[in-house]
Amino acid sequence: MEKIFNHIDQHIEETIETLFKMVSQPSVSAQNYGFDKAPNLIKNILSDYxxxxxxxxxxxxxxxxxxGEFKSNSNKTxxxxxxxxxxxxxxxELWESDPFKPEKRGNxxxxxxxxxxxxxxxxxxAAIKAFLDIENKLPTNLKFxxxxxEEIGSRNLLGLIETYKPILKADAxxxxxxxxxxSGSPLIYIGLKGGLTIKMSVNKLSVDAHSSYSPILPSSIDRLTKAMNSMKNDLGQIIIEGFHDAIIDLNKEQREAINSLPDDTKEWEDKFxxxxxxxxxxxxxxxxxKLYSEPTANVxxxxxxxxGPGMKSVVPAYAECKMDFRLVPNQNPAEIYEYIKKHLIKKGFSDIxxxxxxxxxxFRTDMNSDFLDLVKTSAFEIYNKKPLVTPNMAGSGPMYEFGGLLKMPICSAGVDHPTHNMHAPNENITIDDLSLGAKHIALIMKRFSEI
Ligand SMILES: [Zn+2]
Incomplete structure (x- = not known):
């Protein structure tokens, strides 16, 4: 792999040029900004590579x-x-440079x-280019x-994957x-929580009323908060009937993996x-x-x-709230939605x-998967530190679309570092993180062809 790794370092300026080309083209999905050009730019870059x-x-x-696809003479994809x-x-105003005019400052x-x-x-x-320049082929078939x-919740991904299922099949x-x-230890996550977001609303009056009428009028806020509170007991446990039924208990390996995650208590306490x-x-x-293995119900x-400023004494006619439920394997968001509806009716909240x-x-990948072993051992070789594996992150994402529908093991292996300011002003990456990420991917491609 020495030649491949050297190629990645020697061509890092070219990789940065490609990255700058992509960053210069806005593609903000929440604002529908830049999608007249971004898709074709990315498509052409894949073709160039x-x-x-x-x-x-x-x-x-x-x-x-x-x-993007590359067919090699391997039986693995x-x-x-x-x-x-x-x-x-x-x-x-919090950016030190234009977010869509990439800039290099220091490293x-x-x-x-x-x-x-x-x-x-x-x-x-960068990893793909290294193999193609040096070996004229990739070690494995590749689908990119x-x-x-993704940043607006992958709302159409399930439908897209169902449509294109035959061309998207892969082994991992x-x-x-x-x-x-x-501290530089590789973080590998192999699962994500699911999620259900709901809106609840109640309209008890045809118009806001002077609050002097409150002794004789119903309160929408009171109804709504009582409905929300009915979902948990005093210990904060979710008490919606059926909610926990489908959950699969963690096995020994998953428990051990969670128990060996680092202690971030101090950082969280300082932050919040x-x-x-x-x-x-x-x-x-x-x-x-609790963070990684339990479902949540959050307002x-x-x-x-x-x-607004000052005060206004009213009995509001209308109240609404939004709640999100993070779900763990094998909870089904559509079923959970039905349980919540039934719960509200059973508890007397049919007005909500x-x-x-x-x-x-x-979705969660099996802890005993060969693929995870491979990603772990190759991470150790590249980063020289023992990797930490999270059976599933506390957050959600569209892993089920790939892991569940296309039935493959999934592991993370990326360029992230806590100082990158992802989603925040002054998002950045170091040249080192870019190069290490590329080398890890290259090593995974090579090893994957051998298992
Ligand atoms: Zn993101």
Whole structure:
């Protein structure tokens, strides 16, 4: 692999040029900004790097995904999942340079998407180029999938994958993110929680009333908060009937993996200004287990009444809230939605209107997968530190679309570092992180052809 690694270092300027080309082209899915040009630019870049590339149409006129393929004489096919859409750059005044005019300052490269996720696209292309320049072929068949709507919840991905299933089949998938933690240990995650977001609303009066009428009028806020509170007991446990039924208990390996995750208690306490340990959570293991393995029911927002300056004494006619539920394997968001509806009726809240806003299935790769072993051992060789494996992240994402529908193991291996300011102003990447990410991908490609 020495030749391949040297090629990655010797051609790093070319990789940076490709990355800058992608970052210069805005592709902000939340604002529908830049999609007249971005899809074709990415498609052409894949072609320039030797892949057979095409745009995949997305249901509901969503932003197209880009698909690149390289056929080798291997019987193994590896998939890369990434995305070319980025988060909005706002607040712009906090950027030290234009988010869409990439800039190199010291050994850091700045711009929106520099790390998430155009940095990962560039790193993977650098690995591909190294093999094609030196060996004229890739060690494995490759499918490169680049989504255009990841940052807005991959809302059309399930439909897209169902349509293109035959061309998307592969034996394993490298996820869009991943990287190292503050101390440089590789972080590998192999699962994500699912999610269900709902809106609940109630309209008890035809018009806001003077609050002197409150003794004789019903309160929408009171009804709504009572409905929300009915979902949990005093210990904060979710008590919706059926909610937990499908959950599969963690096995020994998954528990051990969670219990060996680092202790971030201090960092979280400093960041959020609260004490986390005490009461029912006694140790970091309790915290991590709760964070990574349990489903959640969380209120995102409540809107009702008058929230402007001064005061206004009213009985508001209307109240609404949004709630998100993070789900763990094998919970099904559509079933969970039905359980919530039934719960509200059973508890006497048939006056509450409910509507689903977003749903995503959970997914977790088997801890005993050969593919995970390979990604772990190759991470250790590249980063020289023992990798940490998370059976599933606390967050959600479209892993089920690949792992569940296309039935393949998924591991993360990326360029991320906690200092990259992903989703925030001054997003950046170091040249080192880019190069290490590319080498890790190259080593995975090589080893994958050998298992
Ligand atoms: Zn992101």
């Amino acid at each position: 030797g892949l057979n590339s095409q745009l995949l149409n997305t249901p509901n006129n969503g932003n197209p995904s880009i698909f 590896l998939m890369f999942y990434t995305h070319y859409d980025v988060m909005p750059a706002e607040p712009l 850091k490269l700045y711009g929106r998407g520099m790390s998430d996720d155009k940095g990962n696209i560039a790193a993977r292309l 999938f680049i989504e255009g709507e 998938c490298i996820w869009e993110g991943g990287g190292v933690n503050m 200004g609260v004490k986390l340990l005490g009461n029912d959570l006694e140790s970091i293991d309790d915290l991590n287990m 995102n927002s409540i809107q009702s009444g008058y929230n 209107e409910i509507e689903p806003l977003h749903q995503i299935f959970p």
